[in-house]
Amino acid sequence: MKLKGKIIAFFVPLLLVGLFLGGVSRAGEAGVTDDSILVGCSNSFSGPLVFPGTELVNYGLEIYFKHINDQGGINGRKIKTQYYDDAYSPQKAVANTIRLVEQDGVFAILASQGTSPVFATVKYLGEQKVPLLFPFQGVPFEGVAATDTALGGKYIFTAFTSYPMQTEIVLKWLVQKKKFKRIGMIYQDDKYGYSFRDPGKKFLGEMGLELTAAEPISRKAIDASAQVAKLKAANLDACLLVLTPGPGGMFLKDAHKVGWKETKLISSGPLTDEKFIILAGGVGEGVWGLSLWPDPVNSKIPGVVEYREILEKYAPGHVPNRFSLYGWFYAKLFSEAVRRTGKDLTRENLVKTLEGMKNWKSDIISPVSFSPTDHKTQEDGFMAEVEGGVFKPISGWLSIKDGKLKERRYKE
Numbered sequence: 408m409k410l411k412g413k414i415i416a417f418f419v420p421l422l423l424v425g426l427f428l429g430g431v432s433r434a435g436e437a438g439v440t441d442d443s444i445l446v447g448c449s450n451s452f453s454g455p456l457v458f459p460g461t462e463l464v465n466y467g468l469e470i471y472f473k474h475i476n477d478q479g480g481i482n483g484r485k486i487k488t489q490y491y492d493d494a495y496s497p498q499k500a501v502a503n504t505i506r507l508v509e510q511d512g513v514f515a516i517l518a519s520q521g522t523s524p525v526f527a528t529v530k531y532l533g534e535q536k537v538p539l540l541f542p543f544q545g546v547p548f549e550g551v552a553a554t555d556t557a558l559g560g561k562y563i564f565t566a567f568t569s570y571p572m573q574t575e576i577v578l579k580w581l582v583q584k585k586k587f588k589r590i591g592m593i594y595q596d597d598k599y600g601y602s603f604r605d606p607g608k609k610f611l612g613e614m615g616l617e618l619t620a621a622e623p624i625s626r627k628a629i630d631a632s633a634q635v636a637k638l639k640a641a642n643l644d645a646c647l648l649v650l651t652p653g654p655g656g657m658f659l660k661d662a663h664k665v666g667w668k669e670t671k672l673i674s675s676g677p678l679t680d681e682k683f684i685i686l687a688g689g690v691g692e693g694v695w696g697l698s699l700w701p702d703p704v705n706s707k708i709p710g711v712v713e714y715r716e717i718l719e720k721y722a723p724g725h726v727p728n729r730f731s732l733y734g735w736f737y738a739k740l741f742s743e744a745v746r747r748t749g750k751d752l753t754r755e756n757l758v759k760t761l762e763g764m765k766n767w768k769s770d771i772i773s774p775v776s777f778s779p780t781d782h783k784t785q786e787d788g789f790m791a792e793v794e795g796g797v798f799k800p801i802s803g804w805l806s807i808k809d810g811k812l813k814e815r816r817y818k819e
Contacts, residue, residue, distance in 0.1 A: 438514025447489035449503035454494035467734015500524030533559015656686030710770030
């Protein structure tokens with residue numbers, strides 16, 4: 408079922424709603440009945456992250472769950488979903504999450520989005536012992552260890568490579584591989600932006616360099632010309648763009664207007680997607696960025712081919728992109744964990760199953776392994792360059808091992 412701002416997928420019968428109230432179902436666990444599993448999240452179906460939110464839910468999670476349900480579900484249970492729009496607002500995210508847990512009775516929160524909205528819900532979910540699975544954000548959950556039951560760390564499984572690690576990978580690649588020395592940054596003036604800026608200063612300092620210039624910008628800004636002027640004047644070798652797609656596109660346009668060509672611009676986080684380049688109005692050729700996902704349109708990797716085929720089946724003509732691929736991947740990982748857990752599906756058993764997964768191959772990204780002390784899904788990425796409006800690989804898979812940059816071959 409497509410969702411276009413109407414944030415409910417798969418009708419939940421009133422009988423089940425009544426059972427969910429109070430948090431107990433016929434199977435003895437919230438969100439689980441003999442024939443269904445209810446999951447959901449608060450996400451951005453409006454506001455600055457409307458495109459990522461709509462894509463990862465409507466054309467990622469929903470498409471995969473439709474595919475699974477049409478095959479009979481998992482261990483005799485079909486996946487049902489409930490979503491609410493928070494428009495990237497932490498306050499709305501909290502209200503939505505409480506509603507999901509206490510009124511709808513979801514089994515788990517799956518693929519919520521946005522650093523500030525996600526972090527606003529962590530304490531509550533920890534208190535309720537509700538799994539927070541694969542949120543679309545990369546700020547580390549500092550002080551919340553995977554073994555920490557009291558703070559909810561036991562129930563948190565992160566998604567993609569953390570922002571500090573992304574920063575370390577990019578900076579070490581720029582300095583060690585490309586011999587750049589003067590590096591700057593424009594960053595969103597909030598927790599998201601600081602999670603790149605502060606590690607950036609640290610990692611450059613370890614290499615005997617400094618962040619040559621750093622300019623903050625509000626996520627609601629409608630003009631970046633002042634920041635462009637200051638950064639251009641700094642005579643940079645490279646400038647990292649720590650922005651959401653809308654402001655990122657605006658920055659590229661403003662940079663193009665003043666003829667800023669001597670500095671290599673580096674996209675980060677959600678900017679390394681073709682939507683960002685489209686929003687820039689065709690002036691993004693040559694931009695570099697760290698990509699965590701293969702090219703969703705052209706990759707021949709088996710898992711990506713499967714994603715495209717099933718996307719076309721349930722949403723004919725919809726253009727593949729990294730955000731819907733993200734939702735697809737994590738719906739698939741969640742479903743695999745549910746399958747392995749078996750009929751006795753409880754939150755505790757699901758966590759135990761996830762912690763026992765070793766080298767699970769998705770044929771999309773590197774094999775996934777978890778443990779009781781490690782709940783991170785991904786810790787690598789590859790550098791890509793915009794060519795013909797598409798991000799194309801210009802490095803192998805990059806990761807950090809014992810503080811050193813490692814590279815292995817990228818295979819399509």
